[in-house]
Amino acid sequence: MTLKIYGIAASRALRPLWAAEELGLPYEHIRYHFNGPETREPAYLALNPNGTVPVIDDEGLVVFESLAITLHLAQSRAQGGLWAQTPAGVAQIYQWTLWAATEAETLARQWFQHTSFLPPEKRLPALAEEALDRLQGRLRVLDQALQGRDYLVEDRFTVADLNVAAVLQRFEVMAREDFPAALAWHRRCLARPASQRAFALRQAG
Known part of the structure; x- marks a missing residue:
């Protein structure tokens, strides 16, 4: 099958x-x-x-x-x-996947809905701005985690990177601050042939 x-x-x-x-x-x-x-x-x-x-x-x-x-x-x-090779790596895969779902996606989705997805008459710019403001703190956490490393887990591309990069697929548009480590990581993920x-x-x- x-x-x-x-x-x-x-x-x-x-x-x-x-x-x-x-x-x-x-x-x-x-x-x-x-x-x-x-x-x-x-x-x-x-x-x-x-x-x-x-x-x-x-x-x-x-x-x-x-x-x-x-x-x-x-x-x-x-x-x-795509899976981790150590128990610590497995824990980090779950950590970053759940972080993407609970900390990042709700805000990214709220911003996207009220800037692009909903019909114009249903968009509320204040909600988009609120979400984007709050999202900067989450992007800062990601940027700090990627200081001095190319990927989130075991220093190689795993499903953790895939999940976070996919949730934050509009990273470059949503980032209001300079997040050099996270930006380089995001571009690296989306440049992969499979992506x-x-x-x-x-x-x-």
Whole structure:
């Protein structure tokens, strides 16, 4: 059976698509739109009762939540190099993934919604500014963690870097201060061939 990844690349499905590309996994990309009627059909809700994307079917194992999916793919294919080699590294992968979800993504999403995603009449500039102001502190934490190192865990690219870089994919636009270490890291992550292939899928839908 082939790994199935549901969700257009212009959504959080980008994350498992990037992971699959990094790992060299064959997969079927099922381009369900996050607002599409197919996500409300019984067959899809049986896979993801939240009615959101992404979700994967990995040879019968169904997993939703994008960051859980990338962790699963990295750990279950540890030979692919995205997983850590030490218990300390595993702990740091979880730490940075949860940091991305709890500290960074909520603010990044609030900023994006009220600058680009929502219809203009529904955007609240004050909420965008508030989110961006608060996000600078999170970016400062990331920049400090990357001082003198190229990657977050074990000084090599892992799923921790993938998860944080994907959550902060608009880093250069959101950064109001000078974060040289984090900026260099982010560019390094997005320049990877697998990242380029995953982002290119956004043009295809």
